[in-house]
Structure formats: structure tokens, C-alpha cells
Amino acid sequence: MIKVGDKMPAGTFTQITKDGPQKISAEDFxxxxxxxxxxxxxAxxxxxDAKHLPGFVEKAGDIKAKGVDVIACIAVNDxxxxxxxGKAQNTDGKVEMLADGNADYTKALGLDMDATGFGMGVRGQRFSLVVDNGVVKQVNVEQKGEFKVSSADHVLTQL
Structure with a gap:
């Protein structure tokens, strides 16, 4: 599992742009x-939908005021x-939405989970990271079924 001081692994994300689906390298991101x-x-x-993403949308200004350039949400969805x-949650200009459709990046982080019991296949755990120039500064991984340490409010205390 990724830990404080590690460099973010190589890999790609996908975003929809005006030109259609675009790959973005983690290194560039x-x-x-x-x-x-x-x-x-x-998603x-x-x-x-009710707490995690909306918290970051609501607190985006406060988080960015602490020196954060980008807030991004990643999920094992297309x-x-x-x-x-993102459109439904009004994330535009606040949170970038990154797709990890095959869980490749989530697996590279060591933060994947088996959700086949829920009919969801391989998914990402609920977590947050603070990354500065590609180096991990904070790692917050939730215990199963919890929503505390990966929240926008908790991340704000770490900045």
C-alpha cells in the first residue's frame, strides 16, 4: 500500500473532454x-454521492486556500x-473527476478491494491522499464501512 514519502506510481487516468475521452498520465497530473x-x-x-464528493465540492475553496492546486476524485468507473x-454534483472548477475504469491505478496504489459480494467487482477503497509534486504527504484510508479520515473536513486539518 502507498505510504507517506512514496512517489505516486506511474499509470493513467481517463477524463472526458470536449474532444472525447482523454488519457492523462499520473506523472503529468x-x-x-x-x-x-x-x-x-x-459514483x-x-x-x-451524499457525503464524500459533496464535502469536497463544498469545501473546495477552503482546501485550495490552504495551497492545494487541484482536488481530484478517482473511482473505478468509466x-x-x-x-x-461530476455534472450532477456541480464539480466544475472545484473537483476533477478521474476514471480508473479497470482499477489499474487503484491497484498500483495498493488500495483496491473486492466488492464482488455486492455485484461491483474490483473497486477502490475509500481514501484520501495529499500529494505534493508527486510525493505522498498524507495517507488516509477508511476502515471498512466508515467515513471519517478521507473526508474533506479531515483533509483540511492536515493542510
Whole structure:
């Protein structure tokens, strides 16, 4: 599992742009900026949709005022679902929505989980990371079924 002091692993994310789906390398995404990256088990799922993403949307200004350049949400969903969820949650200009459709990046972080018992396949655990120029400064991984340490409010205390 990724830990404080580690460099973020190589890999790619997908985002929908005006030109369609675009791959973004993790190296380019994290280079030269401070990023809060948080992961949800799934777009439109109960806690993710009612609390996790909305908290970061609501607190985006406060987080960015602490020197964060980018807030990003990653999930093991396709880029079209992530775009639709972002639109539904008014994330524009506040939270970037990153798709990790096959869980490749989430697995590289060592933060994947087996959600086949819920019919969801492999997913990402609920977590948040503070990353500065590609180096991990904070790691917050939730215990199963909890929503505390990966929240926007908790991340704010770490900045």
C-alpha cells in the first residue's frame, strides 16, 4: 500500500473532454502541484454521492486556500459515468473527476478491494491522499464501512 514519502506510481487516468475521452498520465497530473486525491468505491453510491464528493465540492475553496492546486476524485468507473456524476454534483472548477475504469491505478496504489459480494467487482477503497509534486504527504484510508479520515473536513486539518 502507498505510504507517506512514496512517489505516486506511474499509470493513467481517463477524463472526458470536449474532444472525447482523454488519457492523462499520473506523472503529468501530479507534477509541480499540490493535489488532494480522494477515492470512492463508486459514483452515485450512497455515502459517496451524499457525503464524500459533496464535502469536497463544498469545501473546495477552503482546501485550495490552504495551497492545494487541484482536488481530484478517482473511482473505478468509466469516464462517462464520472463525467455524469461530476455534472450532477456541480464539480466544475472545484473537483476533477478521474476514471480508473479497470482499477489499474487503484491497484498500483495498493488500495483496491473486492466488492464482488455486492455485484461491483474490483473497486477502490475509500481514501484520501495529499500529494505534493508527486510525493505522498498524507495517507488516509477508511476502515471498512466508515467515513471519517478521507473526508474533506479531515483533509483540511492536515493542510
Amino acid at each position: 501530479f507534477k509541480g502541484r499540490k493535489v488532494v486525491l480522494f477515492s470512492v468505491p463508486g 452515485f453510491t450512497p455515502t459517496c 469516464a462517462f459515468v464520472m463525467k455524469a456524476w
